[in-house]
Amino acid sequence: MDFEKDNTFVTGRLKSVKYAFLGAVKLITTEHSVMVQFGIGIAMSVLGFIMHISATEWLFQTLAIGLVMSIEGLNTAVEKIADFIHPQFHEKIGFIKDIAAGAVFFAAMTAIAIGALIYIPKFI
Ligand SMILES: Nc1ncnc2c1ncn2[C@@H]1O[C@H](COP(=O)(O)OP(=O)(O)OP(=O)(O)O)[C@@H](O)[C@H]1O
Incomplete structure (x- = not known):
């Protein structure tokens, strides 16, 4: 079955955001490695509140969490493509x-x- 792409500017972009959000939910709910990274991200955010880290520290910490989750998500996509196109060793x-x-x-x-x-x- 062919996938019909919505090329309309506004609805096309809105659909892309919807698919991206659903993709993020799929990553967090189905991929163990992403679940772990997400859990660490939540734990670090809680620690940030407990330790009253500064605005600059929040910036770096948030960037670090986003970086790891993004790359982990892309790594998962690469693994899925690899397993789909060539499941054998x-x-x-x-x-x-x-x-x-x-x-x-x-x-x-x-x-x-x-x-x-x-x-x-x-801590020291
Ligand atoms: N089809 C294959 N052919 C050759 N080597 C493979 C193949 N599949 C996996 N490997 C090897 O096993 C390693 C782990 O692969 P796998 O797909 O299980 O990734 P993973 O990081 O353990 O997965 P996950 O993120 O789902 O836990 C790869 O980095 C690669 O070295």
């Missing part, structure tokens, strides 16, 4: 999945560094 599929996971690693290390810079001085 293939060296190149392994390489593609590894480098997509590597992108999550960069984002996660950045978030850990930001978290450490914000909270370690408050």
Whole structure:
């Protein structure tokens, strides 16, 4: 069955936002890795309120949470495409999945560094 694209400017954009929101809900409710990242994001936000972090610290923390969840979502999409186009073992599929996971690693290390810079001085 062909997918009919809505090319109207206003309704087309509104539908894109709706599909994007539904996609975010699908990510959070079906993907364990995204559930974990979402849970960590909520926990860090609660900690931010408890520790009364500054506006600048909120900016960096919010960016870090968004960065990790976005890259994790894209990594999940890459994994799904890879499994769809080639479910069997293939060296190149392994390489593609590894480098997509590597992108999550960069984002996660950045978030850990930001978290450490914000909270370690408050605990020592
Ligand atoms: N079809 C395949 N061919 C070759 N290697 C694969 C294949 N599928 C997975 N792998 C290897 O296994 C690793 C994990 O793949 P998988 O799809 O389970 O990702 P994951 O990060 O564990 O998934 P999830 O995010 O769902 O927990 C990949 O990074 C890759 O090295």
